[in-house]
Amino acid sequence: MNRISLLLLLILTVCFVWAISNLHFGPFNIGVEEVIAKENKNHINSQGIEITVIYDNYLFKPGLKTSWGFSCVVKGTEKMILFDTGGNSSVLLSNMEKLEIDPKKIDLVVLSHIHGDHIGGLDDFLEQNAEVDVYLPQAFPRNFKEKVRNYGAKIFEVQENTKICENTYSTGVLGMGIKEQTLIVRTEQGIIVITGCAHPGIVNIVKKAKDLLKEDVLLVMGGFHLMGQSQGSIEKIISQFRNLGVHFVGPCHCSGDTTRQLFQREYDENYINIGVGKVIYYNELSE
Numbered sequence: 001m002n003r004i005s006l007l008l009l010l011i012l013t014v015c016f017v018w019a020i021s022n023l024h025f026g027p028f029n030i031g032v033e034e035v036i037a038k039e040n041k042n043h044i045n046s047q048g049i050e051i052t053v054i055y056d057n058y059l060f061k062p063g064l065k066t067s068w069g070f071s072c073v074v075k076g077t078e079k080m081i082l083f084d085t086g087g088n089s090s091v092l093l094s095n096m097e098k099l100e101i102d103p104k105k106i107d108l109v110v111l112s113h114i115h116g117d118h119i120g121g122l123d124d125f126l127e128q129n130a131e132v133d134v135y136l137p138q139a140f141p142r143n144f145k146e147k148v149r150n151y152g153a154k155i156f157e158v159q160e161n162t163k164i165c166e167n168t169y170s171t172g173v174l175g176m177g178i179k180e181q182t183l184i185v186r187t188e189q190g191i192i193v194i195t196g197c198a199h200p201g202i203v204n205i206v207k208k209a210k211d212l213l214k215e216d217v218l219l220v221m222g223g224f225h226l227m228g229q230s231q232g233s234i235e236k237i238i239s240q241f242r243n244l245g246v247h248f249v250g251p252c253h254c255s256g257d258t259t260r261q262l263f264q265r266e267y268d269e270n271y272i273n274i275g276v277g278k279v280i281y282y283n284e285l286s287e
């Protein structure tokens with residue numbers, strides 16, 4: 001084979017590989033969101049879903065400890081999920097014990113983002129139960145992932161939106177600065193959106209979750225990251241929530257007192273006062 005035919009062969013190979021990769025990845029990327037929207041709509045049984053707040057800087061039930069950070073446990077979904085772990089493991093584990101949530105019963109851990117007030121309780125939790133799948137943003141440092149693996153836990157690195165278990169999804173990692181994923185639970189009445197700190201913007205996150213699942217938004221809860229915002233900008237966000245058709249709201253953690261007051265005034269009976277020890281029962285979420 002002379003040099004020219006070798007060059008031709010090389011060019012043909014490059015073209016072939018390029019064509020194949022486009023054929024494969026183009027439609028695949030578009031397909032993910034469509035698959036989520038269509039999936040298993042007839043098989044939802046949401047009756048047993050309950051969300052217990054086990055770590056927050058606001059108190060709901062006396063006798064529990066508060067500290068800066070957020071964590072909650074989702075039951076009644078296919079797997080029992082620990083979403084974030086707060087900032088301090090002794091607070092986390094003591095609240096879990098008082099709320100009669102056995103760490104060994106947790107199947108899945110979802111970490112929203114790398115900040116200490118959301119991942120601080122992880123080590124001691126894994127000491128109690130390392131037989132869990134841990135969903136974390138791909139951008140987490142390598143040594144963090146290594147440490148989690150060394151406990152024996154299995155890691156799932158999230159970048160795009162993804163299914164976590166039946167009717168439970170991650171928005172995928174959002175945000176230009178701090179990378180953060182949000183948990184979505186699909187119910188018979190629409191989706192429940194649970195945020196950690198909402199660094200990518202609470203409205204962006206809710207829009208993304210709604211686009212992804214093509215469903216009504218039943219509840220948005222967690223940190224809304226609106227501390228120190230003016231009354232005007234919070235009111236704008238509240239009206240965007242109304243436009244998005246959000247039925248119930250539960251701002252806590254980094255949402256700020258003013259945000260909580262303004263949401264409560266607007267949402268009235270559909271405002272959920274969240275703090276450590278609050279349990280949100282699916283059956284109570286109807287108008």
Ligand SMILES: [Zn+2]
Nearest residue numbers: 113115197199
């Ligand atoms: Zn944060």
Ligand SMILES: [Zn+2]
Nearest residue numbers: 069117197254
């Ligand atoms: Zn936070």
